[in-house]
Amino acid sequence: MEDKQQAHIVLIGFMGTGKSTISQLLAKRLDCKAVDLDFEIECLSGQTIPELFTAKGEVAFRALETEVLLNSLHSRDRLIIATGGGAVLAPQNCKVMQELGYVVALKAEAEQIISRVSQDSSRPLLQGNVQERVYKLLEDRKHAYDFAHLTIDTTNLTTNEVVDQIWNHFHA
């Protein structure tokens, strides 16, 4: 990454940490475009994320995720990219995010994540006992987000406060 003020901002983090929400708010604040990889995948496949997982499986989903990530990172316009929580599972994705973007990890305590995602059925990996799934996946992915340039704990922050922290980091 050459200049952090010009680089794409890539939001990574576990499900429910606020990547999709913050990408929209931050893009407005920075007057640039937001891209949500899950939304791009839905457009490309013509299916919702749960439909795609059911019809083609997680491996097919991950292939599309890498494809839309690379497309976004190679855009000439500066983008705020909301990744899905598992986009970091492929080491080559992390490498290219670090090279072509400024990577901001959002995190939150488990109970806060559970309260944010439990009313929402759009995440196939959290179907069944949400609490158990979140704890298991948080453990599996304990260090998956450590490569970020900046990490923000959103547990006790409003969405606007998260945006402020990122903004301050870029403009201080």
Ligand SMILES: Nc1ncnc2c1ncn2[C@@H]1O[C@H](COP(=O)(O)OP(=O)(O)O)[C@@H](O)[C@H]1O
């Ligand atoms: N800082 C926050 N405080 C409270 N609720 C939040 C915060 N960030 C996100 N949320 C809420 O949590 C839910 C999941 O947010 P979302 O942006 O979809 O997360 P992600 O894309 O990381 O899975 C949404 O209902 C959103 O409004």
Ligand SMILES: O=C(O)C1=C[C@@H](OP(=O)(O)O)[C@@H](O)[C@H](O)C1
């Ligand atoms: O963590 C994951 O593996 C996933 C996270 C989801 O995105 P969010 O992190 O935006 O919920 C979505 O990409 C898919 O359900 C898989």
Ligand SMILES: [Mg+2]
């Ligand atoms: Mg999201």
